[in-house]
Amino acid sequence: MESNNNVIYDTWNRYSDFYTRSTIALPEVNLDQFLPSFLSSGNFYYVVDFCDKKIKYVDPGIADVLGLDPATATVDDILGRIHPEDVNYVAQTESASVRFMLDQMNKESIKSYYKTSYCLRFKLADGSYELFHNESVYLSKDDSGRIAQVLHIHTNVNHITSVNNYIPSLVDTKGTKKVWPVNVNRDSENHALNLQFSKREMEIIKLIALGNKSEEIADTLFISLHTVHSHRKNIIRKSGVKTSSELISLCVREGLI
Structure with a gap:
């Protein structure tokens, strides 16, 4: 689990200019402004502070879904529930989303109404894996414009489909922009490579x-x-x-x- 988590942590750490390095207070957030743009209110949700990669709030529903105690659940605990075959895809999607925003927008434009959307498999409390739809929005930024806190909402869609299309997207939740496809190359992600660099x-x-x-x-x-x-x-x-x-x-x- 630790090595899988590091793949995603390495992705986040590579964009230190995008995520905050300082602790700021989580602002009061009116979730009603976000919920209409989401697939649903989700089976569970949580807020991650990217200064220390710690959870600032977690929905009690995480206990029924993933079997985690909401009072003690950590980012590592949640990442550890991702299906091993989906870890690389999640890391690549996180990286591709950040690159798109940095390439297409300036920091002042990256506000809480941009949402990253993709699917992944989570290990449930009973040990089985099912497909979830992840939606993430940025709640706050520090004085330098770096992203501070991010809201993640996970919705079980296994009753709709158990097949991941592996097509992530970036959405403007205010409805003023279209959905942008986020390009992720999966051609070689499940193949062992023999990379020999000098x-x-x-x-x-x-x-x-x-x-x-x-x-x-x-x-x-x-x-x-x-x-x-x-x-x-x-x-x-x-x-x-x-x-x-x-x-x-x-x-x-x-x-x-």
Whole structure:
């Protein structure tokens, strides 16, 4: 469970400029403004503070659904109930959603009326797995515009379908924008890969993961820009991905970084 959880934590930690680093008070939230835009009021919901990755509020319904004590349930407990085969998909979806928002909007535009939506399987209190629809909205930001608290609502949809279409989306809950599809590459997520990068290539991959540009990597490693470009081409060829974001997701998933 710990290793599976780390896949998702690594995804969140990679976007430290998107999530808050400071503790702020959870504002009073009128849930009525959100509920009409949700699939349903959900089987259970909770609020996560991204400063410390701790739950600030959890719905008592989590006891009946997942068998967790609402008084002591943690983020790790909830992540640990995700089906092992869905962990990578959840991590990739979280990453893709953040990348979309950072690419398409500025921080001032990312308010509580943007909702990430996707399906995943949870382990129920009786030990079986069923399909849930997850919807997440941002409740608050810190003074720097970083996301602080996020509301997650999980609805059991197994009575409708037990087959996940693996098509996440980002929705404007105020109805002023359309639904945006979030691109997640699942082609190789369930296949064991034999990624063999050289020591220098791994150094470059880790610097890419930290957000360094090619020029910065060259300066850090005391090599030429041409050499960096050559290494990056080889890294992309070996990994079979197309972008740096896909490369980092792949390396996190394979436990390389």
